[in-house]
Amino acid sequence: MEKIERGKALKTGRDYEDIKFRRKVFMSKCVKKAMSLFRIVTLIGISYIVLSPMISIISRAFFSESDVYNAMVYLIPQNGTLKNFKLAILRMDYWKTLGYSLLYIGSLAILQLFICSMVGYGFARFQFPFKKLLFGCVILTIVIPSYTIMLPLYMHFRNFDPLHLFGLLGIGAKNWLTTVKPVY
Template identity: 45%
Template structure:
């Protein structure tokens, strides 16, 4: 007993007590973090898992109230039918050509505009950059009518030409955000890089394409991934300009349920949804493959580009 009292009054007791309390706090924080991560992951992934699982449901599984996630009589019939109804492979190739072309143009134009704002002084620079910020915060719906009237008067509806024109002039889908990303990244690069290039006799264009754009690869990858995904899944401009259905997989998906009803004479809405789930999986599959291939570079690009929130 005397030894215990002596130990309690010694500095070692306070150190041991502090260590136990610290370990307890760390353990509690770890448990809370795990609970938070699991909860958020469930909220995000649960609908996706449900869609993927239900795309394999048979008619009997969909009518069985005991089947929730794992099908008892799984089938691939939904996928084979959807591939035919959506003309999947031809539409996918058209979609990839369309989205890749727009993405390459957008990366080039937005990087040039962002570089110009970051490195050059010119009249009304702050006002013009304010317009770029307005492009980010103003919803597309507020300017859809003048855009529609302009391109309709030019006879460019029912084709993809309006999207190429908007992208070439730096006003395409999410262009304001991409210009801002490049501007912030180029501002973070030291000016000594360009000064050294100019001393060696390099011109402005050579310095931009061979030096600055190469050093801005994290921002390029970030913008490329964002642009590909948003162009691929765009429904606003595709509906506004009436882009042909066979050019965009997302538009094919939006008409899939009606096609299933009209072509296959399936009137049961629950069964129709199973085909739509299979269409959703086939639509997001290319994006998932893209993310898996570029995951590491994309995360590094987001970190180095200064994108937060």
């Protein structure tokens, strides 16, 4: 392919089409590079917003008492210490609580795995009426975060009295949400 010298007129329409094609390819490469740069900047920004509180909490865990009251210290402690961890482990009875937490979470995970496997098998294997509607409800429970329905649930269950049994016994409606009983 011949190079077009500056100042010379184009000889054919083919040369003009070639220049238009090259310009289009160059512009598409520029747009792709700009979009990838935009994606990278956006991901870095979102990562900073999400990880910034976590980084701050982790760095403050290593602060000594003098670093906490020093306004010049922000993320990197001047006098780093593990005293805070030792104190937390001692006061919270950490190892016993960790064992209970792992037992509780492990049993819930196994139970949830078993139930979800049965439900998934049922949806995959059997044909039944309203299958798609029920599967949509399952997906909605995953998609909709629980905190969006917390207030309506609180308003609904604030005076929990099944079949008016508490009223018949003279106890009155019980506000179960302020106790630990619904959790266990």
